[in-house]
Amino acid sequence: MLGMNKNDTTMLLLVAVLTMLAPFILNPFPTESGWAQFNAGYPDLMQRFVIFGIFAIGFNILFGLTGYLSFGHAAFLGIGSYSAVWMFKLLSMNVIPAILLSVAMAGVFALVIGYISLRRSGIYFSILTLAFAQMSFNLAYSVLTPITNGETGLQLTLNDPRILGLSQTADGSIPVTSLFGLEMRSTFEMVLGPWAFQFNVGYYLSALVLLAAFYLSIRIFRSPFGLMLRAVKSNQQRMNYTGLNTRPYTLAAFVISGMYAGLAGGLLASMDPLAGAERMQWTASGEVVLMTILGGAGTLIGPVLGAGFIKYFENIFSKINENVLHGWFGALPDGLEDLLVTLVYPFVGKGWHMTLGILFVLVVVFLPGGLVEGGQRIAAWLRRKKAGKNTPTSTIEPAE
């Protein structure tokens, strides 16, 4: 279907089902139950899942295919956000022109930064991209204040000179972002017994963009261009002596992944029209590296899984504070309760980074292929188990 083989079609359909039904899947616990804090099905978080999924898919086109590890991709995310907010300020509250400008601006910056950084490879390339990103961050934070509004961050105001649209609504408030009148923030709530499911316009727009981005990445992975990118990762020497110029291939991959980041940045600003310099900081660049490796670099679906995983931790684990823990262990004797709370506390709440770090180390050491490899191993194990039941005589597996 759509020029894809069966496996890729299945994967795309799987992602489509997961994203479209996310408000149900991420809200398994009734609203009033004690487990409700583990629900992730609220618009703000679901938007982050898919937007950072797009960011990671794009990053994977560069890192997963060519092996060039960029430590500065958050710069393009930030550039995308600033571009989008400016579009809201100057042109209209429609998200389409904002997102288009985000992608274009990120593409231009990626072309310049990539052209210079790709003169080196390996660690030097990583350091160059990191340097450019930190430079962008510091410029946005201080020197470029007229454009970026410095440490306050760029926001909409009541007197923006919006060409197509009003500076303020009739009741004197700032207009909201929309898609041809369909407001991004509008949410339909469906109450079903003890459950409440939320369907948000902004989320569904982001999810559709994610599907398009995912489909495009499948096409790139399976194309001759994608094959060449994998060849770059495997053996650049042989590439050069096979009459292929590696520079334009890596630069094209860099620009494409920069444009994905710009798209994610534009979507972030479309959901919530503000942009701050911290979005470009090196920790944000590091986060997308973690997402890609945790999910499985070089696999199609891995980065999406990694993005969801990390964003879930960031938003859900970080909310478990001392009071919540006391609530959980309240039934136990006081001494034991305090002991357990003391033991668990460093790993939750503000300590969620520690849990994430430990998980990351475990994944890299035991599952170098990320969560995708974990899934494959489980699937293989299940198949072996099933096969073992059908054929009682033991068979010798090929040592692979």
Next chain:
Amino acid sequence: MGILEVKGVNKRFGGLQALGDVNLSVKENSVHAIIGPNGAGKSTLLNVLVGKLIPDTGSVMFDGKSVLGRAPYEINQMGISRVFQTPEIFGDLTVLENMLIPCFAKRDGAFEMNAITSVLSQRDVIEKAEHMLEEMNMADKQHMHAAALSRGDKRRLEIGMCLSQEPRLLLLDEPTAGMARADTNNTIDLLKQINEERNITIVIIEHDMHVVFSLADRITVLAQGSPLVEDDPQNIRGNPLVREAYLGEKA
């Protein structure tokens, strides 16, 4: 005029004269061997021919055009392919994918932004790659990872990849080093066939005299960066200078 003309090439690395006034003329459709003791400058000369090193002085003309100052990929697109001492292949890719890459390079040139079509829809390239794998007797291994191949198979794959670019000149750097006798003889037959049936000129660096005298139409002996003598194989065998400089220990 030969297809490859090297004139007055000098290359210095600090105080070491790696190549001193090297002249070489390779006739079209011949097999030209370059021999010499270790450190004679054979590999340096090969690196000059493919654009990896730029000589201090001198000229290198391929088919009437200078190759100096061109990047390796441009020289390759002119029709010079190179086989390395240790096979350089794409170890992470399958054997078929390895073969597809030079076929795409031949069809589309040094860069082509072909990002939306599927590789599988490029029937002409796939058929060409499969055909070449059959000629190399590797069709049954096309879905294996190239890194898992035996050394002899890696060498065959690398030669096949070079051939699928339809080069006019094939450079080989000790292609049989570390090979068993049977594999060496297979490689000799393969190279003979390439030279005779495909009319590809071959320049070969080799230590194994059995290989050199089975293949070469013409031999250049390098010693300490300079050509000692260039002659036909039967004359090289009897040349006292060569015996002294190189073959002496072996004869």
